Amino acid sequence: MKKLSILLACGIIFITSCSKPDKNSSEKPVTGNTTTAVRERHCGTMEVLNEQLKNDPALASRMAAIEANTNRIMENKSLYRLLPDGSIMIPVVVNVLYKTTAQNISAAQIQSQIDVLNNDYNGLNSEFSTVPALFSSVKASVGVHFVLKSVVRKSTTVTTWSTNDAMKKSTSGGINPTTPDSVLNLWVVGAMSGGVIGYAQFPGGASATDGVVIAYDCFGNTGTATAPFGLGRTATHEIGHYLNLRHIWGDATCGDDLVGDTPLHNAANFGCPSYPHLSTCTGTPVEMTMNYMDYSDDACMYMFTAGQKTRMLATFVSGGGRYGFAH
Structure with a gap:
């Protein structure tokens, strides 16, 4: 189990990327004797954060304050009474930027994503009951609910979006966020550079770019x-x-994800690892490859932990960065 730590500076922030390897990428794994390209999950969140820290000197201190507030709660169970209990309702605006007809996704597809989020964040997904016995005592329903507020659509000539947040700005052909202090903005786009399939902004970032792509x-x-x-x-x-x-691997070999009830991971896991997948980190723990914060395929990730739940709910407390959703 990992010891909780406080993010005091951007020096512990590591660069990674949420991307699919390009067709000619040298990073494609080879299974057995096959040479077929395998799509991998990667996420651009930490790469984007690194750039934001370079461009916004005050961001590191804002995030450090949020981290200190989070740790204050996580390390003192008497403060858990401050956390919302199943009462958080997150309005969602879906911003669709499309160049092709296929990219102009249907209302049914949008609603399916809202339904998935409500299942995954409330332990209603079908796989939740299949969590291995080793982890059953820490699996958690977060108790956060999502409701579709509106859909904004915009035709674009952009073929490939980068991770520079252009899709979030009307001045660069994107769509400005809707009241990001109290609404979760999701941008749905076509191809992203480097094969990126998604990225998010951490609490503490600029409101003008807040949300998920x-x-x-x-x-x-x-x-x-x-x-x-x-x-x-x-x-x-x-x-x-x-x-x-x-x-979950803390973006470092056997790194710290700032949660106490997740096992140490060597690095990201891809595909659908067989259980039990042993780590070579201290203690040789079984890795929680089915955790939503690993890089496993969609069909093979299906749980959050109690520690992750506490960490997420702490964002809705005053000083947590998502307080606007609670009031």
Whole structure:
């Protein structure tokens, strides 16, 4: 189990990318004797955060304050009474930027993503009952609910979006966020540079770019949603970041994800690892490859932990960065 720590500076922030390897990428894994390219999950959240920290000198201190507030609650159970208990309702605006007819995803596909989020964040997903016995005592229903507020659509000539937040700005051909202090904005786009399939902004970032970006073929579980990321779990993962969760491997070899009840991971896991998947980190723990904050395929990630729940709910407390959703 990992010791909780406080984010005091951007020096512990590591660069990674939520992307699918390009066709000619050297990062594609090879299974057995096959040479077939395998799509991998990666997320651009930490890469984007690194750039934001460079461009906004005050961001590190804002995030450090949020982290200190979060740790104050997580380390003192008497303060858990401050946390909302199933009362958080998150309005969602879905901003669809499309160049092709396929990218202009249907209302049914959008609603399917909302349904997936409500299932995943409330332990209603069908796999929740299949969590291995080793982790059953820490699996958690977060108690956060999502409701679709509106859909904004805009035709674009952009073929490939980068992770520079252009899709969030009307001046660069995107769509400005709707009241981001009290509404979760999701941008659904076509291709992103580097094969990125999604990224999020952590609490503490600028309101003008606050929200989550998802590729149109990884959004929801119907329509254009495509395996192995066709069950809507990319949004589940990215909204975890939006609610202040880190990757389960801490973006370092045997790193710290700032949660006490997740096991140490060597690094990200891809595909559908066989259980039990042993870590070579201290103690050789069984890795929680089915956690939403790993990089497993959609069909093989299906749980949050109690510690992750507390960390996410702490964002809705005063000083937590998502307080506007609670009031």
